[in-house]
Amino acid sequence: MKKNYAFLFLLIVFSARLKAQQTQTRNVTGPGSLIGSSLIAGSDFVIQANTGGRFTDKGAALEFAIPAGTDGLNVWGQGRILTVAQNQYNGDATGKMILGTRRMMNKYGTAWEWYYGDDIVIDGAGNVGMGMLSPAEKLSVNGSIRAKAIKVESQNWPDYVFDEDYKVNSLLEVEQFIKTNKHLPEMPSAKEVDANGIELGEMNKLLLKKIEELTLHLIDQQKTINKQGKQIEQLLNK
Incomplete structure (x- = not known):
């Protein structure tokens, strides 16, 4: 009888540990799919970040991050990110989309948890900056450009x-x-x-x-x- 109780106890413990190690998954398919909120209508696919209960000086409101050293079989020294920035301070990355790699903390005054450098910035006007936070032209590059050819349109030759x-x-x-x-x-x-x-x-x-x-x-x-x-x-x- 004691053996039966012992076996039952071990079975319960093993089942609990196995359940704890399992990652819950959720499939999202079909038109009108939503992650985070069902209140946004008119889109086929919507991802909504947490809009409350967070510190606005702790980085972006919405981030898609691949931390360093976790990209499949490759070991990377830097993580990669696509992030939509949000911050409470002036002169920061608010309203811009940034693609890059993590090189330092508190980049552009956007506080602590940023996994990106100043690689590519797209602002609300459609201006693209490489190596800068606030591009003033449709394409601004803070560095060298190498190309096979560049065509410049001109009038009144x-x-x-x-x-x-x-x-x-x-x-x-x-x-x-x-x-x-x-x-x-x-x-x-x-x-x-x-x-x-x-x-x-x-x-x-x-x-x-x-x-x-x-x-x-x-x-x-x-x-x-x-x-x-x-x-x-x-x-x-x-």
């Missing part, structure tokens, strides 16, 4: 320089401008470039314009040289 009524500044006028401003006419100064950078399309237009103007000066000089050569030849033949 300076073929008008070769029109008959186009007035080319004389070399004397160009010289006086350079002495006063220390750069070519219409070209940005070094100070302006340091502050604002350059627009590739506009800069290529300006450079081509200067080359075309210089070509016109060379043509005029060649005509003058040819004329002087004939005059010298006539003097020698007298």
Whole structure:
């Protein structure tokens, strides 16, 4: 009898431990599926983060994280994350979507539990930043770009320089401008470039314009040289 009680006791303990080790799962299928709330309508798939009972300075309200060292068979030194940031402080990552890897805590003032770096940021206006929190353009990159080709669309290409009524500044006028401003006419100064950078399309237009103007000066000089050569030849033949 005692053996039966002992066996029954061990069976209960084993069953309890087995149940404790099992992870409860829930399948989510079909249109209109929801995780976290059934109050949001009109979407096929909705994931709602906890909207109350949390500290807003403890990182993002909604995160999809792969912690370091848990990505299948590969051992990674850094975790990866897609996160929608939320924080109570000004100048933080609120309202932006961030993709990246964990490199430091309290990134951009977003407090403690962040698993991302400043890899890719998408803000509410659709601007994309790489290596920065607040991109001002549709694509802002804080670093180098390597590409096979870059196409820049431009208008008003300076073929008008070769029109008959186009007035080319004389070399004397160009010289006086350079002495006063220390750069070519219409070209940005070094100070302006340091502050604002350059627009590739506009800069290529300006450079081509200067080359075309210089070509016109060379043509005029060649005509003058040819004329002087004939005059010298006539003097020698007298």
